[in-house]
Amino acid sequence: MEDQQWLITQLEELLKKSHDYKQKALLQATINLIIEQEERKEQLQGELDGRLWNPGNWGS
8 A cells, every 4th residue: 555655646746747637637547546446455355354254164
């Protein structure tokens, strides 16, 4: 998460400095994508943990 936060901070700085609409849109979309990927990663990790610690699957 620390690497993603650094990247988001860098992109936000570029976003503040940009005066081009298309570039701003691309930078904002990239930030949104990084945030969404991190959320999905956390959800999948939680799902995997839940499946691994399900006592019903231990005997299989």
